[in-house]
Amino acid sequence: MQPFIAIAPHERDLGGFSVRRLLPSAARRMVGPFVFFDHMGPAEFGPGQGIDVRPHPHIGLATVTYLFEGAIEHRDSLGSLQRITAGDVNWMTAGRGIVHSERTPADLRASGGRMQGLQTWVALPRDQEHCDPAFVHHPAATLPVIEMPGVSMRLIAGSAFGQTSPVQCASSMFYIAVEMEAGASFVLPDAYAERGIYPLSGDVSINEGVLPAGQMAVLNQAEPVTLQALSPARLMLLGGEPMDGERFLWWNFVASDRAFIEEAKERWRNGGFDTVPGETEFIPLPGEPKPPESFS
Template identity: 60%
Template sequence: MSSSIKAVLKPHTRDIGNLLVRRVLPALAARLVGPFIFFDHMGPATLEPGSGVDVRPHPHIGLATVTYLFDGALMHRDSIGSEQKIVPGDVNWMTAGRGIVHSERTPEESRATGLAMHGIQTWVALPLDHEDTEPSFFHHAADTLPEIERDGVTLRVIAGTAFGATSPVETFSGTLYVAADFAPGGTVALDAGHEERGVYLVEGDLSIDGTPLDPATMAVLVPGETVTLASPGGARVMLLGGERLEGERFIEWNFVASSREKIEAAKAAWTRQEMGHVPGETEWIPLPEKKPR
């Protein structure tokens, strides 16, 4: 393994109904990479006509959810009244802060015809001074994101700063989040401008300073070193990371917080259905039962 790679994270696979998900973060070898505390690779999958994704209303605190699609579509609805369809290349950024409830479903027109689904969902933990901020939601269309071409690589800056460009997506701490599409033979240097960095190979082939990375795995890089990413046959890659957050973060179910007390309070509020409601929806996901030890 290259000396520039600190750890390689392999995913845990789970089924969320019509869709296979590979969960990479949190992991034992790296609970966070920069502010990223959760990383799910959804699909690829083909949803047959009449079927779809139905993630019923559920709560979050202490984080921002970031949805980015390669294929398909999702309809986001939340307890502050947002309703937004997301399609490939767009960014949905929802800040939970002190608490928000949302659902994600296949749009009705896509449910009727069937569609391919493929994308990445991440959670960004909020720094302490924004942990209890007011909830908010912002949508950024694909054509508003910076796109850079370098040596056979197309780099779209989803959030934060990278390769001399800054995304319009508002973040709460130093952030690296880039979708990189490598043509065959494409190469790019990833500099050490961000404190923590991860490289996730969605599909194709990729090497990091000459060390191959398996598809659906994430390499966590050693800080302070520029690395060369190269793809002989072409690849789709996600680059992520940023500033290391101060203090510890706890994660349980859909909640992220700097203390277990905040999580327990959120669990109690959700059980009492006091965290808000998604307009027009009556379903909700109950708090999971604790497994016996």
């Protein structure tokens, strides 16, 4: 029996900027609290080019931005202005509602350069869906590093391998960036009921079943598994305990009740969300009157 379900990405080209979406998928809607998983890039921008994700709203989730190359400038309706670079974590809790933008910083736009990263959404538990919005930034140096022979891990959020990230999470989970030398291996314990593995580059074996780069494995059974790099590999480990019920996704909104999404639509349509200082643009609701150009 194959030890995992393999999820192939849905890929979109946003004008020289490739995004591969793994969650949600027909095969699996969530892995622990993770309801959305996008791999952005790698992209090479020439001078004057970059990303421009105009202000847009969220409810019912926390967005987690993690980069491997390049930088993004985050602005939100709380007044946050934060540059995120490789290895840092931007954790934005939407709660009852927040608006943010993500753009290439002016200096990198002038010079051009590479960008690659991950944008994930973590669903909030029912009793925190309508909490106050918040934003925190954690530099790479503040995150625990776990070393094994031929393996280096950075614990982005949650707890794993006896370590706990300083990033405060609303539910029991783990999120880890891993670098592996060819031939290196380690055991992923069964500490969480739901676990996913995503190689950005390099193929890996999972209990001898091969997972190619660019696909996500969702483990079928709650038992330890051995991961081995068949070539130099970069991968993400993610998961946690099952969510407290179904989650509905529409555009940038996540909720346990469709009524919350309908209310958020009306708020955005009628200007009921707070605005982002320093921004004058925004992404309208899909089809009203222009389709969004956001990757999220």
